[in-house]
Structures are given as C-alpha cells and as structure tokens.
Amino acid sequence: MKRIIEQSFSVPFTYQVIFSENVFDKEEGTLANLLDNGKGGKVYFVVDSGVYEAHPNLLNQIKEYAEAHSDKFKLCADPLIVPGGEASKNDPAYYEQVVEATHQYGIDRHSYIVAIGGGAVLDMVGFAAAVSHRGIRLVRIPTTVLSQNDSAVGVKNGINFFGKKNYLGTFVPPYAVLNDFNFLLTLDDRDWRSGISEAIKVALIKDLSFFEWIEAHAEDLANRKMEPMQELIVRCAQMHLDHIAGKDPFEMGSSRPLDFGHWAAHKMEHLSSYQIRHGEAVAMGIALDSTYSYLKGMLTEDELNRIVTLIGKLGFSLYHEVLSGEMLLKGLEEFREHLGGELTIMLLDQLGKGVEVHEMDESLIITAVEKLKSFQADQLIAN
Incomplete structure (x- = not known):
C-alpha cells in the first residue's frame, strides 16, 4: 500500500522596526511596551562588550529602567556581557552561555531575550534564542550603522563554524527591532x-x-x-x-x-x-x-x-x-x-x-x- 498525505500552510510574520532615541530613558515607554506580555514576563539582556565599554552606565540604566517599568516586565538575571564582533560568533562557548541562561533562569517561550550590540552579537544571540525551546522572543537593539540598516532588520541568525561564516544558523524573525540612533555617537x-x-x-x-x-x-x-x-x-x-x-x-x-x-x-x-x-x-x-x-x-x-x-x-x-x-x-x-x-x-x-x-x-x-x-x-x- 502506498499513501501520500500532503499538507500546506502559511504562517504570517509581523514585526516592527522602530527608529528612536534614548530607549532607556525611564520616561520612554517603547521598550517596556514591547516587553509587556500582560503577565510581567521575564526578560534577559545580552550586551556587546564594546557597547558596554562605550556606555559604562548602561547596565545601571537597564536595571533602573526595569524598576521603573516593573509592572510590565522583570529582569530574571543580571545582563550578560559577551565579546563584540566576530569573536562572539567564532567561539560556540558564547552561544552556549545564552542557551545555559535560558535553562538556569527558566526563560521560556513567553519570555524575552534582548540583545544589544553590533550585528555579530545579534546574530549569535538570535541563534541561541531560536534554538532554545524552539524559539524564544528576541528583541534586537542594534548599535552600529551596519546592524541598524541591514543585519538586525532581517530574519537571519547564526554563528561561524568549520571556519565558515554563518555555517550554523536559522531563519527566524525577531519579535521587534529597536534602533536607538544615540548609540551611533560613540562608534569609531x-x-x-x-x-x-x-x-x-x-x-x-x-x-x-x-x-x-x-x-x-x-x-x-x-x-x-x-x-x-x-x-x-x-x-x-x-x-x-x-x-x-x-x-x-x-x-x-x-x-x-x-x-x-x-x-x-x-x-x-x-x-x-x-x-x-x-x-x-x-x-x-x-x-x-x-x-x-x-x-x-x-x-x-x-x-x-x-x-x-x-x-x-x-x-x-x-x-x-x-x-x-x-x-x-x-x-x-x-x-x-x-x-x-x-x-x-x-x-x-x-x-x-x-x-x-x-x-x-x-x-x-x-x-x-x-x-x-x-x-x-x-x-x-x-x-
């Protein structure tokens, strides 16, 4: 006996690319509204080391912002800082750190991971988010010109493997992209x-x-x-x-x-x-x-x-x-x-x-x- 059952379906994808400034100003509610799942959901931040070095008060800003909007979301742990640039994609240990955090802090499909950094860090964090629980909501906050106008607005995630760029990766749209032009001011x-x-x-x-x-x-x-x-x-x-x-x-x-x-x-x-x-x-x-x-x-x-x-x-x-x-x-x-x-x-x-x-x-x-x-x-x- 031979049987063939064929299925066809489509899934609509919708996400916003927002252009703004001062996203961590406590009076600015754009990010908080994105992270509001109606249940005070968990949020985990991953930050590019280059961004952290250029904005040494950023971690405090994130914590103060979360406190100001505690009715909408809660930090499940301190932000994770990872190397910027291709170093974050070349060593699988960094992607594994993010995956480990989803296990350790109970970050589920109704939680959010927020990645702040250049395109390479966003690629790596996006890959970790995509493969954890088969997809955790990812909010990208790109901090370079290249990531704001190209890589962060797309649907690709990945890490380098076997000496080949983006050998491991996924096509998964972000939950949202939030471009803050002020991050560009500190770029070299x-x-x-x-x-x-x-x-x-x-x-x-x-x-x-x-x-x-x-x-x-x-x-x-x-x-x-x-x-x-x-x-x-x-x-x-x-x-x-x-x-x-x-x-x-x-x-x-x-x-x-x-x-x-x-x-x-x-x-x-x-x-x-x-x-x-x-x-x-x-x-x-x-x-x-x-x-x-x-x-x-x-x-x-x-x-x-x-x-x-x-x-x-x-x-x-x-x-x-x-x-x-x-x-x-x-x-x-x-x-x-x-x-x-x-x-x-x-x-x-x-x-x-x-x-x-x-x-x-x-x-x-x-x-x-x-x-x-x-x-x-x-x-x-x-x-």
Missing part, C-alpha cells in the same frame, strides 16, 4: 563607515536614485553628520524589509541579490582573521564585482569610476592583500555550497540594476583584483 570611524557599504549595495542593485543620493551626501556621511546618516539607515532598512517581504524570505532558492559583493567579502573576513570588518570587506567585494562587471562589458568605464570614487570618498579601501592569491577563489566554491547547489552571483548591468550570473571567469577575477590594486594606488597618490 571604522564602524560608523562600515554600514554605509550595505546601503551602497542595495542602491547599486535596486535604486539608482538612492545611489545618487549617497553620492550627493558622501562628504557629510564621511564627516559623521547625523541627519543624513539617519536618512540612509531608514532608507536602507526599508529596502531590506521590502526584499524580505518578497517571494523567498528564507532563501530556499539560490537567488541572493542582497549578497552582492558578499562572496568575496566573507572570504576576505576569514582570510584576515576578521581584522577586516564586515562592512569594509563588503565595500571591497562591491568594488571587485563592479570591476568584474566592467571587464565583462556590462558596466561603462564612467559607471565603474563613479562606484570606486564613491567607495574611496567614504574612506573605504579598495584593495587588501588578502584579495590576491588562490585562497580568495575558494570563496566562490564555499559561496556555492552556502547557496545550496547552483552558484548565483549578483553583478551589475548598470547603476541601479543587478543581474544574476551562474558562473565566474577566475582569470577575469584575478584581472579585476589587479585593477583594484591600481585604483587603490591612484587614490593614495591623489590624497
């Missing part, structure tokens, strides 16, 4: 700049007008003007959310348009032992794939020059020594594996319009790397 210049590369990415593949806006405001962005940065973050976040709402939010296929520039970026991060930050690697990855697009006859020389000029004007490097050598090319195979089979790379057909290809000419990649090296030398001379 590298972290301020890094997130801009993700805005360049979405602009190049989806929206020429946004790319032109970034060109027009490049000097102010580089000089840390807050108003244009806020505008960039909101516009970039909206474009990422629009993409997630499309036909493949959990990336079941091999099409990953928002990974433009990322196949090389992920490999560069690993080859540099994560001394190159994600946004910096993405900027070089965008420059590399744009140069490759030019060499394939898809972009004009003027279009390529506009891209590399903007990247340089914002303070990014166009070339790093890890770009040279055969190890970079291994990133293509690892990216194909990450996609689940067919290699799909986003290139540029023109500014504001991406096009997918399913193979890359390795000799042309090497030529593109050499051209980037030349671009970098020219910019150093010009400056």
Whole structure:
C-alpha cells in the first residue's frame, strides 16, 4: 500500500522596526511596551562588550529602567556581557552561555531575550534564542550603522563554524527591532563607515536614485553628520524589509541579490582573521564585482569610476592583500555550497540594476583584483 498525505500552510510574520532615541530613558515607554506580555514576563539582556565599554552606565540604566517599568516586565538575571564582533560568533562557548541562561533562569517561550550590540552579537544571540525551546522572543537593539540598516532588520541568525561564516544558523524573525540612533555617537570611524557599504549595495542593485543620493551626501556621511546618516539607515532598512517581504524570505532558492559583493567579502573576513570588518570587506567585494562587471562589458568605464570614487570618498579601501592569491577563489566554491547547489552571483548591468550570473571567469577575477590594486594606488597618490 502506498499513501501520500500532503499538507500546506502559511504562517504570517509581523514585526516592527522602530527608529528612536534614548530607549532607556525611564520616561520612554517603547521598550517596556514591547516587553509587556500582560503577565510581567521575564526578560534577559545580552550586551556587546564594546557597547558596554562605550556606555559604562548602561547596565545601571537597564536595571533602573526595569524598576521603573516593573509592572510590565522583570529582569530574571543580571545582563550578560559577551565579546563584540566576530569573536562572539567564532567561539560556540558564547552561544552556549545564552542557551545555559535560558535553562538556569527558566526563560521560556513567553519570555524575552534582548540583545544589544553590533550585528555579530545579534546574530549569535538570535541563534541561541531560536534554538532554545524552539524559539524564544528576541528583541534586537542594534548599535552600529551596519546592524541598524541591514543585519538586525532581517530574519537571519547564526554563528561561524568549520571556519565558515554563518555555517550554523536559522531563519527566524525577531519579535521587534529597536534602533536607538544615540548609540551611533560613540562608534569609531571604522564602524560608523562600515554600514554605509550595505546601503551602497542595495542602491547599486535596486535604486539608482538612492545611489545618487549617497553620492550627493558622501562628504557629510564621511564627516559623521547625523541627519543624513539617519536618512540612509531608514532608507536602507526599508529596502531590506521590502526584499524580505518578497517571494523567498528564507532563501530556499539560490537567488541572493542582497549578497552582492558578499562572496568575496566573507572570504576576505576569514582570510584576515576578521581584522577586516564586515562592512569594509563588503565595500571591497562591491568594488571587485563592479570591476568584474566592467571587464565583462556590462558596466561603462564612467559607471565603474563613479562606484570606486564613491567607495574611496567614504574612506573605504579598495584593495587588501588578502584579495590576491588562490585562497580568495575558494570563496566562490564555499559561496556555492552556502547557496545550496547552483552558484548565483549578483553583478551589475548598470547603476541601479543587478543581474544574476551562474558562473565566474577566475582569470577575469584575478584581472579585476589587479585593477583594484591600481585604483587603490591612484587614490593614495591623489590624497
């Protein structure tokens, strides 16, 4: 006897991305309202060590905020501080600490975990929350440009494993995302700049007008003007959310348009032992794939020059020594594996319009790397 029973259902996902300031001001009720499950539920905070160092009074603010809103939520333990950056994703001990806390403090599916930090810490905490009790409510409070406009607003969580970025991970939407622009004020210049590369990415593949806006405001962005940065973050976040709402939010296929520039970026991060930050690697990855697009006859020389000029004007490097050598090319195979089979790379057909290809000419990649090296030398001379 042979029987087949087929089931089909859909589950709607809804979450807010809130843009605000002073979220731990006791008079500001946004976070407290998010954490109110009607039963005075448990809340557990995990804090990026870099954020804690820049805001040494943060733990006291969290405790005072919880006391002020004790009718809505309760802290089940002192906040946990974990290393910032890729260190939190490279060592599974940190994710295990969060999982252990859910067991020790009885954090259940009606409780909340609040992660405060950069994208790497949010990825790690999100993974721990997703696998504990098959999903604990996660509130993300991203503190970098890159996490506020890109990684934190999406549905991905993960840690690095086997020397591969995000090898272990889940697709689980957050309960909410709360962006506090004031956290950006204490970023160093590298972290301020890094997130801009993700805005360049979405602009190049989806929206020429946004790319032109970034060109027009490049000097102010580089000089840390807050108003244009806020505008960039909101516009970039909206474009990422629009993409997630499309036909493949959990990336079941091999099409990953928002990974433009990322196949090389992920490999560069690993080859540099994560001394190159994600946004910096993405900027070089965008420059590399744009140069490759030019060499394939898809972009004009003027279009390529506009891209590399903007990247340089914002303070990014166009070339790093890890770009040279055969190890970079291994990133293509690892990216194909990450996609689940067919290699799909986003290139540029023109500014504001991406096009997918399913193979890359390795000799042309090497030529593109050499051209980037030349671009970098020219910019150093010009400056």
